[in-house]
Amino acid sequence: MKINDAIWGFVLMALGAAVLWAVRAYPNIPGQPVGPALFPGLIAVGLCVGGALLVWQGWRARSEGPWIEWEDWVRSPRHTKALVALLGSVVFYILLSDELGFFITAFLMLVTLFRSLQVAWGRSVFWAVVATVVVHFAFYKLLRVPLPWGILTPIAW
Amino acid sequence: MWTAIGQAFSMVFEPYTLMVMVLAAFYGLFVGAVPGLTATMATALLVPVTFFMPPIPAVAAMVTATAMAIFSGDIPGCLLRIPGTPASAAYTDEAFAMTRKGQAEKALGAGLVFSAVGGLFGTAVLIVAAPALADFALNFSSFEYFWLVLLGLTCAIFISTGSPVKGVMMLLLGLLVACVGLGNPAGFPRFTFGNVEMTGGIGMIAMMIGMFAISEIIRYVVDTNPPAELVVEEVGGVLKGQWALAKKYPKQILRGSILGTAVGALPGAGADIAAWMSYAMSKKFSKEPEKFGTGHVEGIVESGAANNSALAGAWIPALVFGIPGDSITAIVIGVLYMKNMNPGPTLFTTNPQNIYAVFLLFIVANLIMIPLGILCIKVAKRILKVPREILMPMILLFCVVGTFAINNAVFELGVMLVAGILAYVLEANKFPTAPAILGVVLGGMLEENFITSMIKSNGDLTAFVARPIALCLAIVTALVWFAPLLLRMLRKPVRAV
Numbered sequence: 001m002k003i004n005d006a007i008w009g010f011v012l013m014a015l016g017a018a019v020l021w022a023v024r025a026y027p028n029i030p031g032q033p034v035g036p037a038l039f040p041g042l043i044a045v046g047l048c049v050g051g052a053l054l055v056w057q058g059w060r061a062r063s064e065g066p067w068i069e070w071e072d073w074v075r076s077p078r079h080t081k082a083l084v085a086l087l088g089s090v091v092f093y094i095l096l097s098d099e100l101g102f103f104i105t106a107f108l109m110l111v112t113l114f115r116s117l118q119v120a121w122g123r124s125v126f127w128a129v130v131a132t133v134v135v136h137f138a139f140y141k142l143l144r145v146p147l148p149w150g151i152l153t154p155i156a157w
Numbered sequence: 158m159w160t161a162i163g164q165a166f167s168m169v170f171e172p173y174t175l176m177v178m179v180l181a182a183f184y185g186l187f188v189g190a191v192p193g194l195t196a197t198m199a200t201a202l203l204v205p206v207t208f209f210m211p212p213i214p215a216v217a218a219m220v221t222a223t224a225m226a227i228f229s230g231d232i233p234g235c236l237l238r239i240p241g242t243p244a245s246a247a248y249t250d251e252a253f254a255m256t257r258k259g260q261a262e263k264a265l266g267a268g269l270v271f272s273a274v275g276g277l278f279g280t281a282v283l284i285v286a287a288p289a290l291a292d293f294a295l296n297f298s299s300f301e302y303f304w305l306v307l308l309g310l311t312c313a314i315f316i317s318t319g320s321p322v323k324g325v326m327m328l329l330l331g332l333l334v335a336c337v338g339l340g341n342p343a344g345f346p347r348f349t350f351g352n353v354e355m356t357g358g359i360g361m362i363a364m365m366i367g368m369f370a371i372s373e374i375i376r377y378v379v380d381t382n383p384p385a386e387l388v389v390e391e392v393g394g395v396l397k398g399q400w401a402l403a404k405k406y407p408k409q410i411l412r413g414s415i416l417g418t419a420v421g422a423l424p425g426a427g428a429d430i431a432a433w434m435s436y437a438m439s440k441k442f443s444k445e446p447e448k449f450g451t452g453h454v455e456g457i458v459e460s461g462a463a464n465n466s467a468l469a470g471a472w473i474p475a476l477v478f479g480i481p482g483d484s485i486t487a488i489v490i491g492v493l494y495m496k497n498m499n500p501g502p503t504l505f506t507t508n509p510q511n512i513y514a515v516f517l518l519f520i521v522a523n524l525i526m527i528p529l530g531i532l533c534i535k536v537a538k539r540i541l542k543v544p545r546e547i548l549m550p551m552i553l554l555f556c557v558v559g560t561f562a563i564n565n566a567v568f569e570l571g572v573m574l575v576a577g578i579l580a581y582v583l584e585a586n587k588f589p590t591a592p593a594i595l596g597v598v599l600g601g602m603l604e605e606n607f608i609t610s611m612i613k614s615n616g617d618l619t620a621f622v623a624r625p626i627a628l629c630l631a632i633v634t635a636l637v638w639f640a641p642l643l644l645r646m647l648r649k650p651v652r653a654v
Contacts, residue, residue, distance in 0.1 A: 033616030
């Protein structure tokens with residue numbers, strides 16, 4: 001996704017302005033000339049100035065291309081599906097790993113991803129099981145990371 | 158000193174450390190040889206595992222894996238015309254042209270042997286320069302550190318390719334991220350949005366796994382180019398003829414190693430930029446520049462040495478000042494802090510055995526690179542055939558679990574995902590990522606030294622240039638900022654005439 005620099009510039013200026021707004025009420029260190037607002041404040045000023053420069057550069061180059069340009073994958077359903085599966089599976093893990101437990105979440109996540117990348121059903125399931133078990137063993141048993149058991153808690157080992 | 162060196166030897170040549178090194182070597186060779194997996198990603202993915210190791214094996218794993226990955230990135234470049242890591246991109250076309258001429262062995266061998274030579278050269282410079290610099294740095298106060306960090310960040314912007322404005326913006330975004338949380342001189346919660354997890358700041362490791370691993374997975378998933386075809390079936394003896402090459406191109410090897418070490422030591426520029434610069438330099442000073450691009454080994458010798466020497470060079474500012482020389486050392490610094498091996502000049506005086514151990518690790522890693530590299534070239538065909546549609550989802554699972562392992566919190570996974578998407582989109586729009594990483598790593602240090610200096614001088618800005626070393630650093634920093642402008646102004650009248 002290629003976005004014209006002018007739009008980036010606006011976003012960065014807005015961010016700078018938001019930071020300046022947020023730090024305006026920060027207290028100074030008692031008895032000192034400086035406080036926690038100074039450093040982010042300077043950064044925010046930099047963001048506004050640089051953002052303005054980008055707006056100017058982007059505006060001058062506006063004839064060279066569209067404001068927003070998409071790459072080839074957007075027109076390929078296979079690739080967009082794979083991207084959605086990729087991002088979705090991480091969100092799925094974040095939301096449900098505690099409840100469903102590591103085994104079920106990781107297995108579903110892998111099968112979905114394999115399928116979205118055109119791996120056959122049999123191989124998908126096989127590799128998903130292998131990877132889930134190996135990662136669980138390595139992190140839960142060897143490195144003692146408390147991966148959640150979720151609904152499988154009764155059979156936890 | 159000798160007792161410290163003895164201790165270092167016993168720490169490095171301990172079975173556990175050696176085992177970690179061998180495993181890390183295979184891991185690094187594999188990751189480097191698979192296109193789309195970079196040396197930086199290898200380091201980021203190692204962090205969750207090294208988290209559970211003592212300091213020296215943890216550092217050993219990173220040093221070995223990165224050295225191997227930078228070499229093995231040459232393999233797919235040579236056989237598929239796709240660089241395995243960005244550090245091999247400079248001479249991928251050259252190496253592939255050699256393969257086309259039936260000289261794949263020579264190209265791979267040159268990559269391997271001169272990688273090791275460059276790596277050892279960089280290590281030698283590290284061994285000589287780092288302690289001397291550390292001695293000097295013991296006199297530094299917050300004023301000097303402030304300028305030093307600023308100079309480092311400045312270099313990071315001006316050495317990276319592309320628009321300096323975008324570099325500055327990325328740097329500021331990195332610094333802004335470093336502001337989040339309670340970790341500031343006033344201990345005041347900033348930008349936490351009332352979220353408890355945010356008071357500790359944004360997890361650096363989660364962010365780096367996102368920026369260097371998740372973004373690569375996204376790039377793989379949306380890649381619409383068809384996979385490349387393997388042109389060579391068998392690769393024979395790779396060491397044949399390398400000694401003759403070394404005798405033919407001694408100047409090139411030395412030049413590549415020196416340039417690589419220097420570029421590596423500059424903050425923000427690492428092995429990839431070192432390789433590009435030294436390939437260009439090789440062509441410029443070559444007696445037969447017309448042969449470059451047609452399958453000529455000279456450039457591969459020089460830039461192959463350069464990219465590996467850059468790895469060691471990057472550790473000089475990282476160990477002495479805590480200023481990373483490239484994105485890999487940026488991650489390493491995070492690990493050193495977790496291991497209570499806080500980088501800085503005092504590391505050299507209080508725990509010299511740790512420093513000697515790091516030096517030793519570099520030497521061992523570059524030496525075992527040759528036999529293991531030969532082995533890797535032998536099985537290269539199989540590595541290149543590993544189905545990436547199976548590999549990539551597994552790496553994603555590893556990222557998820559590894560990121561979770563840092564704090565046992567799913568919040569970090571959100572950080573990882575957002576960082577990955579942002580890194581992908583920003584990079585597609587030609588915003589460089591290296592300045593952002595440096596900003597995140599150095600933000601706390603920059604602010605702390607700035608605020609401390611302001612308090613010491615009671616708000617008087619002239620105190621920043623009152624000490625001689627601080628003044629020198631300030632002048633150099635200003636020169637880097639304004640030299641391009643000055644040059645342009647000086648040139649204009651000439652053009653008018």
